[in-house]
Amino acid sequence: MLIPPPLSLYVHLPWCVRKCPYCDFNSHEGRGPLPFEAYVDALIADLDHDLPLVWGRTVQTVFFGGGTPSLFPAEAVDRFLQAASARLRFAPGLEITLETNPGTAEHGRFEHYLAAGVNRLSFGVQSFDDGCLRRLGRIHDSREADYAVKLAQDAGFDNFNLDLMYALPEQTLAMAEYDVERALALQPTHISHYQLTLEPNTLFAARPPAGIPEHDEAWDMQERCQAMLAEAGYAQYEISAYARPERQCAHNLNYWRFGDYLGIGAGAHGKLTLGSEQAILRRWKAKHPAEYLAKAGGAGAIGGDERISAERRPFDFMLNALRLNEGFSLAGFEATTGLPRAAIAAELATAADRGWLSNDGERVVPSELGRRFANDVMELFLPD
Numbered sequence: 001m002l003i004p005p006p007l008s009l010y011v012h013l014p015w016c017v018r019k020c021p022y023c024d025f026n027s028h029e030g031r032g033p034l035p036f037e038a039y040v041d042a043l044i045a046d047l048d049h050d051l052p053l054v055w056g057r058t059v060q061t062v063f064f065g066g067g068t069p070s071l072f073p074a075e076a077v078d079r080f081l082q083a084a085s086a087r088l089r090f091a092p093g094l095e096i097t098l099e100t101n102p103g104t105a106e107h108g109r110f111e112h113y114l115a116a117g118v119n120r121l122s123f124g125v126q127s128f129d130d131g132c133l134r135r136l137g138r139i140h141d142s143r144e145a146d147y148a149v150k151l152a153q154d155a156g157f158d159n160f161n162l163d164l165m166y167a168l169p170e171q172t173l174a175m176a177e178y179d180v181e182r183a184l185a186l187q188p189t190h191i192s193h194y195q196l197t198l199e200p201n202t203l204f205a206a207r208p209p210a211g212i213p214e215h216d217e218a219w220d221m222q223e224r225c226q227a228m229l230a231e232a233g234y235a236q237y238e239i240s241a242y243a244r245p246e247r248q249c250a251h252n253l254n255y256w257r258f259g260d261y262l263g264i265g266a267g268a269h270g271k272l273t274l275g276s277e278q279a280i281l282r283r284w285k286a287k288h289p290a291e292y293l294a295k296a297g298g299a300g301a302i303g304g305d306e307r308i309s310a311e312r313r314p315f316d317f318m319l320n321a322l323r324l325n326e327g328f329s330l331a332g333f334e335a336t337t338g339l340p341r342a343a344i345a346a347e348l349a350t351a352a353d354r355g356w357l358s359n360d361g362e363r364v365v366p367s368e369l370g371r372r373f374a375n376d377v378m379e380l381f382l383p384d
């Protein structure tokens with residue numbers, strides 16, 4: 001029996017000052033003045049259109065992702081949040097995160113985001129080495145990253161994440177360690193530490209930059225940085241996520257626990273459990289901002305709809321749950337997939353034999369080996 005899990009709201013804001021050469025997110029270089037007001041109107045129309053899918057449910061987290069949400073004036077974010085909270089039940093004290101590019105931090109804006117209800121920021125810092133930042137095509141240097149964080153702290157933000165990437169072109173182990181040291185000095189509550197990947201259809205994939213660290217070097221960086229973070233009190237709870245106690249990202253945790261999310265905005269993806277139909281719906285929106293702006297609120301803005309088949313659900317579940325150090329409970333698997341635990345018993349036994357996870361009959365927890373070879377473990381659950 002499928003039981004609707006906690007519900008999150010994801011809001012995609014698709015513009016950036018400049019497209020980074022490694023990035024495959026749905027982000028578009030904004031040319032000329034951006035249509036913030038029209039986009040907020042479109043988001044509200046999009047939300048109205050999808051409301052029947054989430055009738056009566058409580059939203060546990062909101063996440064403004066991008067693109068570069070910090071390009072949006074606080075007034076636009078405020079107008080959207082007011083409209084959303086008038087239409088949906090917001091859990092008391094819910095986490096509301098806004099992604100921020102340090103190159104867009106303007107004085108005075110952070111306190112307005114805070115006043116609008118945003119209570120968590122996520123800064124795309126990537127590195128504190130100006131050479132690395134240049135090679136990544138970033139619009140900011142390390143001094144601006146420090147400054148943006150300081151502005152946010154002065155404005156009253158006490159809960160923020162810093163995104164770092166490692167295995168960067170021409171980066172050494174010492175440089176990766178330096179990035180973590182500088183990040184720690186800013187005392188964030190959360191650090192995301194991503195290995196740079198060459199995503200298809202990016203400039204980096206077409207023309208890979210020189211000096212990308214080899215697999216073993218990247219692994220050393222990961223291990224060393226993980227140890228530094230642990231020593232400083234940031235526990236790893238997901239492959240790339242580290243947090244102070246009680247400061248995990250509730251929004252991302254809901255994804256990884258196979259929770260539900262309504263996705264609104266250009267190219268946004270959603271996953272919703274429809275209790276009455278005993279189905280799981282995936283829905284995504286028109287990707288290009290111009291098309292989205294023109295069609296939001298109508299069926300034309302739906303890029304696609306798909307019901308996740310029973311055969312596919314174990315893989316989709318594992319794609320998320322096996323990223324978490326805590327693993328998952330078999331009862332949780334049954335509730336969020338609507339399948340009996342027997343559906344994955346053989347695959348779990350194979351994975352346990354290979355030392356990839358433990359299973360005490362209640363909880364399944366990936367081992368260190370299982371986390372290192374997460375993709376191989378997940379593949380076991382692919383439908384035939």
Ligand SMILES: C[S@@+](CC[C@H](N)C(=O)[O-])C[C@H]1O[C@@H](n2cnc3c(N)ncnc32)[C@H](O)[C@@H]1O
Pocket residue numbers: 022023024025065066067068099100101102123124125126163164165194195196197198199
């Ligand atoms: C949507 S972006 C965050 C906000 C903002 N757009 C920025 O870049 O400052 C999410 C994060 O994903 C990470 N990321 C993006 N592309 C990546 C790639 N190819 N490999 C690894 N991490 C990547 C970066 O750390 C980035 O900050």
Ligand code: SF4
Pocket residue numbers: 015016018019020023024025027066067068101124
């Ligand atoms: S600023 Fe962020 S979303 Fe925009 S292109 Fe760069 S990495 Fe992608």
